Amino acid sequence: MTSKEELLEKLSNAVIEGDEDKCAELAESALEAGIDPYEAIMKGCNKGMEIVSHKYECKEMFVPEILLSADAMYAALDVLRPHLKVDEAGKKTGTVVIGVAEGDIHDIGKNLVLMMLDVAGYNIVDVGRDVSADTFVEKAAEVDADLVAMSALMTTSMVRMELVINGLKKRNLKAKVIVGGAPISQSYADKIGADGYGKDAVEAVRVANKLMEA
Amino acid sequence: MGRMTSAERMHAVMMGQKPDRVPVNPFAMGYCMQIVGLPLGDFYSDGKKSFYGQFMSMRLHGYDVSPMYGYASCGPWEMGGEIAFPYGPGHSAPSVTRHAVNTIEDAENLEVPEFRDGKLPGAYGIADDLFQMCAKYKMPVTFQSGSTFTASSVVADTTLFLKWVLKEPKTLHMLLDKVSDMYCNAIEYFADKYGPQAVMPFDGGPSEANTILSPKGFEEFAFPYMQKLHKKIADEGIGVVLMHPCADQNMNIPFYIKVREQMNWRGKYIWLFGPETPVQDQIDAFGAHDVICGNVDPPSFQTKPYEECVELCQKNIEEGKDSPSGFILAPGCEFPPGASPDKLMAMMDAAEQFGRYE
Known part of the structure; x- marks a missing residue:
């Protein structure tokens, strides 16, 4: 696993753990390492929330845990979103x-x-x-x-x-x-x-x- | 067996005897106001009108339970917040307009209200107008005595409260303890005023449902306060408690079983679970000593035709009718306030057709 993949996995895990400070820190690290912020969002934050969603469906996580994961995810997004390229920031599903x-x-x-x-x-x-x-x-x-x-x-x-x-x-x-x-x-x-x-x-x-x- | 009156029917069930047919508790609250042409909000804002609506609805339909007062957001007003009564479009019950607790400091400064004659906190003053009428007609005084977890989740800002489950457990326990003290005061006051055998505490709420809270969270934050309140109920000499574990609480059932076991209580619970809990599971868990209520899917009474509602009630009756300590046909939560009267007739007709014991 490359350091980039490791960092994105750590970000994903920090979202799952609901660790706000760690998420912000890892998002900063991702930018410093030259990782594309869009990729950090999709392969770090998004991936983490997908796992959280799956765990909720399986009754392994509940609403308090999800709320903390959401706070953690937004802490990372606050760092990453201002650095998105214009076309990526505007790239929305709907x-x-x-x-x-x-x-x-x-x-x-x-x-x-x-x-x-x-x-x-x-x-x-x-x-x-x-x-x-x-x-x-x-x-x-x-x-x-x-x-x-x-x-x-x-x-x-x-x-x-x-x-x-x-x-x-x-x-x-x-x-x-x-x-x-x-x-x-x-x-x-x-x-x-x-x-x-x-x-x-x-x-x-x-x-x-x-x-x-x- | 001759035809029983509602009072005789309920008495038979509570005494562990077979009534003439399965009794019906439509859990009809806001619905009753349409029967007497009053706005839904009056159910909650005026105890005398609330009694009148429920009493007339009970007489009109012939169901077997008497008027009660309570709502899911009970607690915030009593603990210093503000609520609005449901007079607007789409409203169904009082809602919180200002939470009493928005910070840790608010929780620390929260005061437990006292219950004194002429000075009851929040909606309990309104409720007592209804209770006095119930007492006059020798009906049970059914007052809200929980759940602590649900009340606390609206005394505080709900999102903040749920985050405190993981981030501020000490603050959460402090809040839960104060809210449970309020309910202890209510139990003591009403048991003293009307007599322990004349009251029936009503305990339940949706915030501890497993769509929100884990069973581990229930064990840590809901169960201890339930034990505290139910011990208070037992100590006061109260013999019957209406329990409504609202929504999906299947993973909490082992804790509900423990409440009785740990107190060695000899009274009777009446269990009214949500439609998510199979009737047979309830019978297995509580049927040996408690009364089981049905749990027909409430929105069906609003969205499905009369014939389908009868069928749903029939199925529910067949599942629960022979529960060893009695069964009452009921929806799994409040009867929809906007449902048409023929849907409540569907419950009554199903009980008559499929719920007879002879």
């Missing part, structure tokens, strides 16, 4: 408007999806929580969104998602819609006309990527 459905303030799940989409290379537009259908639609139009991602934890807020989908259709916007959250199921997503459903943050990214390829 633009996602993400938020929690109206009436709902539960945003931990939304924030996990946001973080995983971010590291997967999406341009993120976070509209927050308790977001009205009009706000979702207006923002999607404003940023020419490729995707709108919505979450809901309550049976009362899940019904607000359909209003967003109808609003997007009415405006003829291109954005595809992905939904998730505890009361949501694939059948409910189909019923309200969503393009995709993610049962958790990991699957949400998978579904988003699939929708972008289509």
